[in-house]
Amino acid sequence: MLALTMGEPAGIGAEIAAKAWLALRDGGPAFFLIDDADRIGGVPVERIASAGEAAAVFPRALPVLHRPLPFPAVPGQPSVATAGAVLAAIEEAVALAKAGEIGGMVTNPIQKSVLTAAGFPHPGHTEFLGELAGTGVPPVMMLASSELRVVPVTVHEPLARAIARLTPELIVEHARITHAALVRDFGIAAPRLAVAGLNPHAGEAGTLGHEDQAIVAPAVRMLRDLGIDATGPYPPDTLFTAHARPTYDAAICLYHDQALIPIKTLDMAGGVNVTLGLSIVRTSPDHGTALDIAGKGVASPDSLIAALRLASQLADNRRKRA
Numbered sequence: 001m002l003a004l005t006m007g008e009p010a011g012i013g014a015e016i017a018a019k020a021w022l023a024l025r026d027g028g029p030a031f032f033l034i035d036d037a038d039r040i041g042g043v044p045v046e047r048i049a050s051a052g053e054a055a056a057v058f059p060r061a062l063p064v065l066h067r068p069l070p071f072p073a074v075p076g077q078p079s080v081a082t083a084g085a086v087l088a089a090i091e092e093a094v095a096l097a098k099a100g101e102i103g104g105m106v107t108n109p110i111q112k113s114v115l116t117a118a119g120f121p122h123p124g125h126t127e128f129l130g131e132l133a134g135t136g137v138p139p140v141m142m143l144a145s146s147e148l149r150v151v152p153v154t155v156h157e158p159l160a161r162a163i164a165r166l167t168p169e170l171i172v173e174h175a176r177i178t179h180a181a182l183v184r185d186f187g188i189a190a191p192r193l194a195v196a197g198l199n200p201h202a203g204e205a206g207t208l209g210h211e212d213q214a215i216v217a218p219a220v221r222m223l224r225d226l227g228i229d230a231t232g233p234y235p236p237d238t239l240f241t242a243h244a245r246p247t248y249d250a251a252i253c254l255y256h257d258q259a260l261i262p263i264k265t266l267d268m269a270g271g272v273n274v275t276l277g278l279s280i281v282r283t284s285p286d287h288g289t290a291l292d293i294a295g296k297g298v299a300s301p302d303s304l305i306a307a308l309r310l311a312s313q314l315a316d317n318r319r320k321r322a
């Protein structure tokens with residue numbers, strides 16, 4: 001059983017949750033929604049009092065752990081007034097996962113600017129979950145699809161600051177956490193990591209920037225010394241071609257867009273965001289709140305369905321290895 005959080009109530013979360021239930025009600029994986037049950041439309045809904053009731057309900061209705069909003073959300077118009085409920089749903093799913101009542105949690109997208117305005121101190125779920133369910137290593141973001149897995153070493157920060165923060169140690173730490181997760185959660189016995197360069201042509205032997213030789217290449221050497229099958233730095237413009245992708249299990253990328261542009265361009269509908277390095281399983285769709293189409297009935301549930309399926313697989317793999 002998986003828990004799905006409400007995400008931003010003014011976004012597409014409730015709509016894609018209902019559509020995902022329609023797609024999965026026969027074959028699963030089963031999930032329940034933590035949200036205000038009164039605002040879920042278009043599908044049969046049943047309130048549940050606990051996670052344990054969800055499995056029996058799922059084949060006939062979308063099970064909802066009813067957590068009322070302080071006032072009705074207006075599609076496309078997020079409000080700081082619902083921030084408390086949004087964050088409480090995430091905390092409740094984490095608590096259920098830590099208690100072993102669910103196999104994992106899937107998060108609907110949050111409107112980060114609104115949560116920041118409400119005083120939320122984290123850039124996103126990833127860092128918040130690191131605080132709630134960390135394992136002594138930093139939480140690491142992975143975006144995964146059937147064609148590509150990417151891990152950005154730096155994430156939600158201005159690009160200039162991200163580049164200034166890059167060190168061999170930071171790259172090695174992210175690559176090690178990725179390697180461990182590929183073994184434990186994805187069931188890959190000997191993962192191959194490809195490390196992207198930073199500059200055009202991975203620095204062209206130092207003539208187009210020093211970072212590839214001074215920071216990225218030493219990180220790759222350190223990883224190989226640790227027994228990890230890491231190679232690079234690779235010129236970023238050819239690392240994601242159809243020819244290159246089958247040669248590695250995950251690409252370690254140096255900043256947010258280096259990782260997310262290729263995967264969203266290749267497979268926006270099938271891409272899933274996974275947080276590595278947690279004590280629990282967490283996935284989410286790769287897209288955001290889509291305020292521009294909220295309430296219009298046109299949102300695609302495909303990435304959420306992929307996130308639910310992947311969370312279920314990761315939970316199964318963890319159970320088997322435990």
Ligand SMILES: NC(=O)C1=CN([C@@H]2O[C@H](COP(=O)(O)OP(=O)(O)OC[C@H]3O[C@@H](n4cnc5c(N)ncnc54)[C@H](O)[C@@H]3O)[C@@H](O)[C@H]2O)C=CC1
Pocket residue numbers: 012016108109110111112113124125273284285286287288289290291292293298299300301302303
């Ligand atoms: N895991 C999370 O909580 C995430 C949250 N966000 C947040 O979402 C908010 C909006 O971010 P944007 O950059 O505008 O990205 P976005 O993904 O919400 O929207 C980008 C474009 O894709 C379309 N789109 C997104 N999901 C769709 C779907 N399921 N079906 C059909 N069309 C879809 C939107 O209509 C829009 O035109 C921001 O606050 C951002 O921080 C963004 C990514 C992940």
Ligand SMILES: NCC(=O)COP(=O)(O)O
Pocket residue numbers: 123124125126127260273284
């Ligand atoms: N751009 C990816 C993203 O915003 C996901 O963030 P998170 O909320 O999963 O940390």
